[in-house]
Every structure is written in C-alpha cells, then in structure tokens.
Amino acid sequence: MERRSIWRRANAAFAVAAMIFLLLPSLIVVPMSFSDSELIIFPPKEYSFHLYERYVQEPGWVSATILSFRVALWTTILSICLGVPAAYALVRGQFPGRRMLAMFLLSPIMLPSVVLALAFYIYFVRISLSQGELRLVLAHCVATLPFIIVTAAAGIQTVDANIERAARIMGASRVYVFRTVTLPLVIPSIVAGALFAFLISFDEIIISIFVARAGDETLPIKMYSSLVFEVSPVLAAISTMLTVMSALICILVTFVQKSEAKP
C-alpha cells in the first residue's frame, strides 16, 4: 500500500517534470514579449507593451498576419468541402479499393513535409500555377485534409447507420438524409477538425517556404526570415500571440467535443 503510493507520487512528479520541460520554452517567451529592451534578454529588466506596438507599426507584420489568416481560412473551407464527403464515403461506402483510398488520403501525415513541399513546388511550376495565394491554399489543403477526414470519420462512425437507413426508407434522398440527419450529428467533429486544420495551416512553414512566391510572406515565413536576418525582439510578442491563439483553439476543441458527447 505504502510502496504503491510512493510509486504513484514518483509517477506524478515525472509527468509534471516532463510537462514543464516541454512547455517552458513557449512560456519563457511570454515575459520576454513584455520587455522594454531592444535585445532579447531573460528576464526582462522593465515591462511594457513596446514590442506589441512595434508589431503593429513595423511594415509587413500585420499584412503577413492577414495573409496567413486568409490562407488558413480558405484552406479550412476547402478541406471541409473535400474531406467531409470523403470521410462519409470511406465510412459508409462499400466499394473495392476503399482501404487503399483511405491510406492514400491519409498519406500526407506519413510523408515528411519536405518531400511534400518539393513535390508541390515542382508540380506548380509544371502546371504554371503562378498565383501565390492559391498555391499556398492548395498545398496546405492537402496537408490538412487527413485531419479533417480522421475527425469527421470518427464522428460519422458514431451515427447509427440504421438511422440513415430509416430516413431513406421514409422517402428521403441520400443528399437530404446527409443534410438533415448525418450532418447535424457530426457537426461537432467537423468543427473540431476544422479548428485543427486552421491551426496547422496558420503555422505551417516548410511547405509555405517552397511554394510561396517572393511577394507572399505568411506570418511564419516572415518570422523565420526576420530571425535569420536581424533577430528582432518583436518575435517574442508574435510567439506569445500565437501561443494564446493555439491555447484558445485547443480549449475550444475540448469544449466542442464535450457538447458532442451530450445530445
């Protein structure tokens, strides 16, 4: 009994230590972002919103943020439009090659990002697609599609297929059943998937660097180049904002999934 509780405590202590180790780098940036200094130092000597003001005033930061938002938004919309019907077909459909198709659609998770990035680069040049934002959206969409498919498929699996059968026998077409029965029941899963897709697209950098054109700097690209050329302390402010955004989205996902378990 005594020994057991010692083990349990040791276990808990280890878990907490691991968590601190993983979280510390992101948390250390937070106080740094309120620094008054022009240099990245820890701990800061004086606190102010100086770096946040610079983020707004310096050219390029806000426009990069807006571009990232736009790309993430279109990516999310496009991958929902493609991923949800695909998930439905994979869960409910009975056709030869279903498993192969599932593997294929999920393969972007398994491939190294660099490989995907290079493939997109070559492919876009080949088909002479020069519109930078469209390039970003299409490439990001392939990378986020697996997440939408996995979450939507998990949601669809929890819907009793007999409910859909019953609705069809009552005279509703496949499309009508999907719209009035399946979709309302899987909305929470789709929202969770969409939030993840948005987040992934928003801070995706490897693929973006390969496919973006000179004028199209997404926020992560701009951050990276500013790190390479000048090590601007504004980065601490941006990182803090990104951390807050990620945390909010994760909280939102948890909340959405909780409401899904309710109905």
Added chain:
Amino acid sequence: MMDVNSTKQEMVRLDAVTKLYGSFTALHETDLSIRAGEFLTLLGPSGSGKTTLLNAVAGMTMPTSGHVWIDSQDVTAMPPEKRGLGMVFQSYALMPHMTVFDNIAYPLKVRKTPKQEIKKRVTNVLELVRLPDLAHRKPKELSGGQQQRVSIARCLIYNPRLILMDEPLGALDKKLREQMQLEIKRLHNELGITMVYVTHDQEEALNMSDRIMLMNGGKAEQIGSPHDLYFKPVSQFAADFIGQSTMLDAKVLEAGDPCILDLGTSGQCKVKAPGANKNQSGKLVLRPETLRLITNDQLPDGFNALSVRYKDSLVTGGTTKYIVELENGTEMIVQELTTPEEAARRHEGQLFAAWPVEAGIFLDQ
C-alpha cells in the same frame, strides 16, 4: 378474371431471389408471395437469411439475382426512398437530435406536406400509438417501449402500403414485449397494412402472424399458418424450432395405415405416416400437450404407450410439466392440466406416457 384479382391482392412477390456475399450465400433461391393486408413473419435463428430477405424488400440490399415486385411493380433496382415502405428497427433508429414531434414529422417534411396538416397528423398518430404528451421530448428521455412506439408512429403517419419490422421488440423486456405484440397486432387489424415481421422468437411469431416463413441456412424451411407449423412440421428442424417437443429415434418396421415404428429399446408404436417406406429411419416427434401419464390399467384404445420413469415436475400455473425418462435414458416432456392430485403422481411406481396415434409425427429429414 380470377387471375387479375389475385395479382391485385398480392403486395409483395419475390421471384427466385438470391444474395451472395463473395462466395457466401446469404440467401438461396427464394420465391415468396405476400397478400395485401397479410401479417407475415420471417422466423429463424440468426444467420438464417431473414434479415437479408427483408433488406431485399426494403431496397437496402440489391439481390444477386431474381426480382422483387411490390404492388405489381418490379422494384428490384429501385432505391429505398422510392418504394413507399415503412420500416421499424430493433435499435428504434430515431434521430437523436430531433424531438419526438420532429421525428414523426420527418417523412411528411420530406413530402413537403403543409405545416398545418403535419401538426394535425402528428397529433392523431400520437393518439393512435397511445403516447401521452411526449411530443417535445428528445428520444433519449423516453423508455425503450415508448421509443419503439414513436418509431412505429413515424411509419404509420405516411400510410405506407407495407411496413417491415426487423426484430422490433428485441431490445425490450418480456412483459413489455407481450404488451407491444398486442399493440402491433391491434394496429395491424385496425389499419389493415401489410406487415413483414422478422424475429427469432418462435412464441412471438406464433402469437402474431397470419403466416410464418421459417428460415434456416439461407433457405425457406417451411411456409404456413402458425397452426400448420406447429401441428404439421415438414422437417426435424421445423419441429425442433417451433414449440417444445420430444424427438425419438425411430425406424419404420411396417409401412401402412397406421405404420409401425421401431423405437429401439423403448419399444414400438403406431403412427400416421402415409408416405413412409419400410426400413426408413427418422424421428418421432411428440408435442408435450398430446402426451398423458397413465398407469398400466388405464390404456385406452387408439393410444400408444411407452414405459417411463418419473424424474421431475414443474407446476407452471394451470398446467404442469412432467419430465420423465424412457428405458434408454431419453427424456420426455409431458404437459397436463394441474390437478390437486399432482403430488401423488410421483409415487405411482410404474408409469406410462401415452398419446393418440394421430398425434405422433414421423419425420425422415
């Protein structure tokens, strides 16, 4: 003229329908005709093909070969939503995100019925299935029996010509099942809708059906009225599946009317079996309620009797089941009306199980 009339009254016809999944035959070539207004039950153990057959009628399964006709129309390739049927599932299949009202109104909304009329009809049908004011509850807040009533109401509201029920009472407890059996039977009688009912519960099938199609291994074993299936089983499977019975190994000693069976060490008996041939072997089937326990000096004319030993008895109210044992150790179940002298029987040393010659059934397969 007769022909036209009889096809008009036919609601469902299966023409040589089969269903294969890969190399597995779920349904062997089956023909079936269901009259309009009939209550037909597909009865059989799980995996006997009854649900496959039901799904072929519903349009959820495409037959591998053969044709399905509903109301004189070939619907083999027609999608389920065009067939104008109703279906009730064991899992109720109610939409969890809709209220009882919206669930029942769903088929009317699909048909773009005006709101006023929807309201009127939902109210009516809720009365028909005897559901108190539950229209604004969610399915999750109802009991199993109430949920099944809602799903039946959802079928009745659009007056389908045919209602299919796939083990609708399978998830309910015994008392509620019996109550719902009567309820479904009442709705069938009142509304005259053709019903095809799937169950593995022989008692339920006997209670409710006009006709029963007994299925086994993807084939129809026997089709007939509950009375036929009980008193004239065509096979050992049918005799064993429906009702309780004692089955004794038997061999035809002498063909004729009646023919004489050899029951091995237990003795001999007479049975009506016009088709039987000499030396044919099979089983003698005896229903518990046709058997009597008697002492030696009581044997009436026209009865068979076998010497038995008393083992146990179960008083089930008005009737008592005696478990007795033949010379060779085979158990027999004898059902008699309970009498005040019941207890005395255990002590009447030498006992015989007797039955009228015409009550025995000889089955060679």
